[in-house]
Amino acid sequence: MMLFPHVIEISEGACARAGSLIERLRLGRKCALFCTEEIMKIAGEKVLDSMSHYRIDVFTPNSLEAEALRALGERLHRYDFAVAVGGGKTIDIAKYSAYLAGKPWIAVPTIPSHDGVVSSRASLSDNGKRISVTAVEPSAIIADLDVISKAPYRYIAAGAGDALSKLSAVEDWRIADADGKDRMHVIMANLALLAANATVRHAEQIRKKEMRGLEVLLWALTCSGFAMNLAGSSRPGSGSEHNFSHALDELGSKALHGEQVALGTIIMQYLHGTDWKRTKQIMKQLQLPTSLGKIGIDEKTSIKALVMAKNVRDRYTILNKVKIDEKNAKEILRNVGVL
Numbered sequence: 001m002m003l004f005p006h007v008i009e010i011s012e013g014a015c016a017r018a019g020s021l022i023e024r025l026r027l028g029r030k031c032a033l034f035c036t037e038e039i040m041k042i043a044g045e046k047v048l049d050s051m052s053h054y055r056i057d058v059f060t061p062n063s064l065e066a067e068a069l070r071a072l073g074e075r076l077h078r079y080d081f082a083v084a085v086g087g088g089k090t091i092d093i094a095k096y097s098a099y100l101a102g103k104p105w106i107a108v109p110t111i112p113s114h115d116g117v118v119s120s121r122a123s124l125s126d127n128g129k130r131i132s133v134t135a136v137e138p139s140a141i142i143a144d145l146d147v148i149s150k151a152p153y154r155y156i157a158a159g160a161g162d163a164l165s166k167l168s169a170v171e172d173w174r175i176a177d178a179d180g181k182d183r184m185h186v187i188m189a190n191l192a193l194l195a196a197n198a199t200v201r202h203a204e205q206i207r208k209k210e211m212r213g214l215e216v217l218l219w220a221l222t223c224s225g226f227a228m229n230l231a232g233s234s235r236p237g238s239g240s241e242h243n244f245s246h247a248l249d250e251l252g253s254k255a256l257h258g259e260q261v262a263l264g265t266i267i268m269q270y271l272h273g274t275d276w277k278r279t280k281q282i283m284k285q286l287q288l289p290t291s292l293g294k295i296g297i298d299e300k301t302s303i304k305a306l307v308m309a310k311n312v313r314d315r316y317t318i319l320n321k322v323k324i325d326e327k328n329a330k331e332i333l334r335n336v337g338v339l
């Protein structure tokens, strides 16, 4: 089964129209709104002003610990729906606690750093360890391009990096299909590729934070999320490059997800024999880091992550076809110039 948002609004000034957009969903009057103090000034107040006919309690998103979110889920039973105004953490907190309470939730993303907003999965902590759990898709996505344009550029570039990662993820799906491991759905694969290709074509406008570029980026991340929801798995948007990023996470990397998967993309495209040089060029254009050193990863950790990548989860990718040990890992990383 797949669920889609009933309302998607990606436009300038969208926060000020949040109330009338939410009205269409007929969700009731009692709303739990999640927003940090900082984001309240940038976007939360505009959303609150537009929802004057609702009874709203504001929750400050705090812990991502599963235990704390279960308690929060209990409190949400009293509300008709939740609204998350903010970045990944705020969205994951609202997404999971609303899911536990069986209530719909609305995403108002303020930072476009990855494609997880549309996803039914939430990323939480369990005693400090990152886990991915089942939750529910948003009933609406309201992205205000004026607000997004004020996000630090590093997060915007990271979002573009996550969109680019579909270039290798879809190749992985293709070989998994050819080897009889995982059937590829052409439409969903192409939807994911559409996200990557639109990002490639609009790289310059994204870098300049032009409204047109940001609009394309937000739609690209939304489409990539749709592709995953349609497939019922993250397969269309997450292949060997995400394995590499997960390995970096396990080794303690503090870089952004989108930065890591973009670097993973050029490594995996090199292994696939596809055009990694063009992707690297686009990354430069987007001002994404093009070496692991630039995101604080030393040579030893980089090699270890590439060796580990195949086994971080059960997903058939190019890493099942190319045997990687410490020696050739270094050579591969050198060949694509990321060391």
Ligand SMILES: [Zn+2]
Pocket: 114, 115, 162, 165, 237, 238, 242, 257, 261
């Ligand atoms: Zn991703």
